[in-house]
Amino acid sequence: MVERGGDLVVERHRLDLETGRNVVERTIVRDGHVRTVPSFVRLFTFPEVRDLMLAAGFTSVHAFGAEGGPLTIDSRRMIVVAGR
Known part of the structure; x- marks a missing residue:
């Protein structure tokens, strides 16, 4: 979790062993609006x-x-x- 200037970012990581991917769910709170962005990196x-x-x-x-x-x-x- 990182907070800067009133904005907040929370990252949740998990390793998907079946696909070899580091899966990240990033939740961003900015100006009262919440958005969640998924991403992954193949390992x-x-x-x-x-x-x-x-x-x-x-x-x-x-x-x-x-x-x-x-x-x-x-x-x-x-x-x-x-x-x-």
């Missing part, structure tokens, strides 16, 4: 990305976490390096 796993890249013709695909370290469950980013 690809490394095996999915690797398989897609291999199918596209890449011959090597490697994954790293932020700053080039090992990719772990706690990594905030996935860096993928592929070669032909």
Whole structure:
């Protein structure tokens, strides 16, 4: 929840494991009007990305976490390096 200058934004997140999506419902209260906006972000796993890249013709695909370290469950980013 964030409040700025009398406006309010509330975000509810949930992970849909069947679709691999982070589903967000954002409720905005501005000037007494309430509106809810849904959105989602697809979260690809490394095996999915690797398989897609291999199918596209890449011959090597490697994954790293932020700053080039090992990719772990706690990594905030996935860096993928592929070669032909």
